[in-house]
Amino acid sequence: MQMLTKFESKSNRVKGISFHAKRPWILASLHNGCIQLWDYRMGTLLERFDEHDGPVRGIAFHPTQPLFVSGGDDYKIKVWNYKTRRCLFTLNGHLDYVRTVFFHPEHPWVISASDDQTIRIWNWQSRSCIAILTGHNHYVMCAQFHPKNDLVVSASMDQTVRVWDISGLRKKNQAPTPMSFEDSFNRQSQADLFGSTDVMVKYVLEGHDHGVNWASFHPTLPLIVSAGDDRQVKLWRMSETKAWEVDSCRGHYNNVSSAIFHPRQELILSDGEDKSIRVWDVTKRTSLATFRRDHDRFWVLTAHPELNLFAAGHDSGLIVFKLERERPAYQIHQNQVFYIKDKIIHIHDLNSGADQEVLSIRKLDSPYVVPRTLSYNPAERAVLVTSPHDGGVYELYHLPKNLSGSLKEPSDESKRGEGQAALFIARNRFAVFDKVGQQVQIRDLSNNPTKSFKTPGQVNEIFYAGTGGLLMSTPTSVILYDIQQRRISAELPATSVKYIVWNADMSMVALLSKHSITIATKNLKQVCQVHETIRIKSGTWDDSGVFIYCTLNHIKYALPQGDSGIIRTLDQPVYLTRVKGKTLHVLDREAMPRTIKIDPTEYRFKLALVKRQYEEVLHIIRNSNLVGQSIIAYLQKKGYPEIALHFVRDPRTRFELALECGNLDIAVETAKTMDQPDCWSKLGAEALRQGNFKIVEMAYQRTKSYDRLSFMYLVTGNEKNLQQMLKIAELRNDPISSFQNALYLGDIEERVRLLEQVGQGPLAYLTAKSHGLTEKAESILAQSGKEESEIQLPSNACELPAVPKPLVQLEDPNWPLLTVSKSFFEGAFAAEASNTSATGGISGTAAPAFSYDENVTEGAGDWGMDEDDDLGIPGLSSKTPAEDDLFGTPEAGQLDLGQGEEDEEGGGWDVDDDIKADLDAEISQAAAQATAEFVAPTAGTNEVAIWSQNSPLAVDHIAAGSFESAMQALNRQVGIVNFEPLKHHFMSIYQASRVSLSPIASNPNLFSPIRRNPEESNIRSSFPVVVYSFENLKSNQLQQAYRLFTGGKLVAAAAQFKQLLHSVLFTVVANSEEASTVNELIDVCREYITGLQLEQERRGASGDPKRALELAAYFTHCQLDVRHSQLALRQATKQAFKLKNFNTASQFARRLLELAPPKTVADEARQIQSVCERNLKDEIELNYDQYNPFVVCGISLEPIYRGSPTSTCPYCRSSYKPEHEGKLCTICGLAQIGVKASGLRIMI
């Protein structure tokens, strides 16, 4: 047994602890007066409650309400609401330290034990004390309610444990009438004054020699455990009338602070001031385990109400721990989970959900140790189970072959040994790991070691790594170790890997550490790594290549490129076994197989993005409600703004996304709805970048960027608009702008006018003058009252600046824009938007984008092919020289070196050479001698030859290649003389008689015969495989023939029936029942072939109505399937009717009606019948007597009435007129008519 510490806190001395029933919370009351609320799963301090004055000893969560209660050395009991984080009220009454407080599981009661020698029960709803239990005559250290019965147990320094009956209190409390004020006042005062009469002492348990610190009830049995300063843990038993001491558990060597029953197992846990926690066996009262701490005395101990967790408070904090691993030992093989629950190996079928107990492994180890791992070997149906018991043991079991029936105990032959880990590494080998000696042993299935080797470093765990390999986890890395060569094949840094999960085809592996997952290829090439703050528990691979894993509280996914995310939260840790679509198969902590529904959309979506399967992405977008900021942020971050665009409705975000992916249409649309200057300016910038001047224009208009607008009109040569701009500028009273526009327009008069207007006379004059507007210039001069001579103009002539006109004037339509390569999505989404009639439009628009993609991939494929082809010859020829070059130099160097040495050593080498030659000669001679003595073995008997010896069946002789004997047999048995139609059957059977095995390179291949009795391992009783299985003939071939017949494909049907008739010759059956069915099958074939021959003949005999009608009549006498007989009769009826053979017709109609045909056919038949019955006469005399039984001659196609001489076909048993004897049967086409034969053998 081991203590698995789940959480540890550092704080002041902890005097009281309490688990929350549902949440991963624990309350600790400290000696310094503080109450702490911890999340033990996350390891964080959630809250502090600091209102008590002095140490707080008692603390308890309410089982259902958001409440807890505390009791301290300030005599106060406080009830708190942890949601509002406030103390609701204080219960005053105790006159000394309060030691413990507990809630009642059902009633609104609190029980408190105090140093004032009383126990009090309070109603926390009415906030009043409802009972005072007096009797103890020293400090009461502990008082608790019974979880189900109306009992209280208390422990006191007066060395007694008392059991109290509180049923009176319950009755009173359930009184239907509300108490009057006086009543309650009376009772309260009464209680205060004289002690309650509602509660009575039931038993006083005396036995401890010192004060008793703790007493608690067993959850289900009438047992009490108590712990005292006499260093003993005592077990007491109660009956209806008395209680007595059962035994003591001795072992603690200082005061025992607390003792409790294990909620589910026959165990007692105790802790004390000797700094230890001890575990005791309830039945044997022996110590099972002791967990010591170095410096801290333990003060309190508690069990989780629902989970397999315990907590203990000590001098410097608290620990949360469990006594056993809850991870069930399990392994998945194909669709089956092999797991151990309660020491029984179960098989759970994931498809059917069926669960089966297979084998009990109770003998493996102590009852308190849970098996750790299970390794399954499908080849041998064996399992290896390891257990941490006794430092690690493993045991090998063979699963029973027959799973039905009662649970099997393993037979005594089970093999065991010592080792921390044991797992199958191959069909007939398993590896056992000895952690202490750092040794790995390879053993065979009889548990004999075949080899062993040292680990290459400090190894903690070993795992399966396919055949011939092992994965070893060291503190810093994972090693792929090759067992055969005993060397490291690969190593990947990953700290303390605890579990590994292979994907289905063993190409990827996930290495799970406590807080990280490393995904790697099978050769340990890291693909990605995911880190978690919460402990990682288990994982499984989705078929699409996503790794699904779970932490303590989440199911998550990891994509191959390293993204991870949450799929859902978990209440309790589970162990994932398999994920299939939306169903996650898990084992829970009770090792119960369960399924959890998950929504795989998010990770599929992301995976599709990663893999660029845009169609899938689109599909998911369309068909799921995948929304939310996180997805948008993800898409934006990963560079898919155009997809993100699809999710967003908020115009602002849409606008930003549209700009990011350059989708101007959406940008304009959103900008319009928002109509904010900054949007327009951003849009303008983007539109300018893309060159979409229409949008630029609009953006500038909206932002009133007149200057830019004018300039834009200038460069686009839009004079009309420039003029507009000029007018606008005038309206705006902005002369600079007007001037600029005038300048752009080359409107000199306007410029002069403007300059004049703003009082720039000289400039106006200058402009006018220099542009040759003399009149204007003079008028300006005149206005200003100056003479021309007064003005000095620059003398040097220069060219007048003129704004160049654009060559092309763009008017309304936008100029052709660069084709921006549209992504798959834009196309798809655009189509969606423009086309309300969804699908057609989408495929239309999406198609081009997609087909382009396809082209690319095809190209790649071709390329790949080319390369492959190249490898054939040119690739090599180009490669080899290069390699040669590379090798050339060192080789030459070596050679030189060698020669150098040779030179130096001179003759010495020669001598060696001689010796070597001598040696060679010697060896060769010895070998030659040995060889000479060797006599080659003679060839053995061929299994194929045995077949023909073993079997009297023709088909087996054919398989053996002995065609002649086969033909003889067939001739003898069924008189077959025409073998030609059977040739392909012969060849087919012979072809299928053996498989070919690729041999050692360049050798002729090996053949291996195929048996029809694969379970047989004695060659002497081997038989060849059956090519024409009876089952196939009956259920496929025959049905097909029927279908052809029904479909009116007469020729094909006839061929099929003939084929069937031929194939039957070569079938093999197991019993006489089947043999008779085969005979029936032959009859069926014969009848149908005869019938079809008649019908074909009839269709050919249209010129001779009498003969045609006769043939139709004969046809109705073939033994066909009812439906088919109906066809024949209907045909005959109509024909007879047409020929006015009313009598015959009515007889056919009657026979047809007897067969209960479908309604339309029946109606028709009745009509014919009624017409015929008016005139029961035949126009034509027929060679047909329906009352006289007959068979049809296969050659003449005439009836042979009973009693007339016939000759039959020995195989298909068709009848012929005697004159045809000795001819080839036309029905089967194989046998000679009238030959004597022994009958077909199809059974051995």
Added chain:
Amino acid sequence: MDEDSILFGIRNAFALGNYQIVINEVSSARAIQSPAGKLESQAFLYRSYIAQGKYNLVINDIAESGAEGPLAAVRLLATYLRAKQKNEETQATIEQALALLEEGANRVDQTIQVVVATILVNDGKSEEALKVLHTRSKKLECVALAVQIYLQMDRLDLARKEVAQAKSWAEDALLLQMMEAWVDLRVGGDKYQEAFYIFEEFGQSNAEPSIKILNGQAAANIALGRYPEAESVLMEALNKNNDDPETLVNMIVCANLTSKPADVINRYVSQLREVAPQHPYLQELDLKSSLFDRAATRFALVDSS
């Protein structure tokens, strides 16, 4: 990677029929420095080329005279197979091979033994081949070839003995397991399943499964009566190389057993005829076909009319 492990990998790849991997490995491995290692890897390289049918390459690459024993033997094998393919005279080559065997310690060199024995086996001289392989203690390839010859001679008992003996020193070597699988497929019963597991394990090992392994899996599946599984494995093999004769043979078998239409089967047969006109399977089929015709006439009715 050190020399030993590279050679180990090469041997395994060769045994599994991953010839292209052998070629790639030998061409790219630089760590093989020792003369013995070099020689061995070269021999595997050329044997791989031969296995791929590239006889001329080998004949041109290895000098006719002066090559070391094993390579000379490999060259002879290529010469022999080329001659046989073209239906040319082979006797001289066989004599050369036998002469080579007599030189120095060639009689106990594994590669030479195996290659010479291969020539003999191809020539139908199983007994002589066994003689060449006589000294084969701890030479796994020799043992494998001997086992194969025993199986071809229908001496299952000797083959089993040989495998059992090899087990004592070869541990779990790939080639040994392959021999076991061959024998298992002949023994039948539970052994079929074991053979299947062996091939399945090969298929799961590091490299892509070779055609050889896929054929093994298919054969085991067929033996076990699991035809659809066999068919899908064979399809996989055909995808790798659509001209592999062994795959085609097994495909024919499988098609027959799953009652495929005759034209499908005939197509496979024609394909086989195309790629390996001298394949023993075809030769036997032709033989049986003519046998059928001859035998059938003896029963035929003489039309009296």
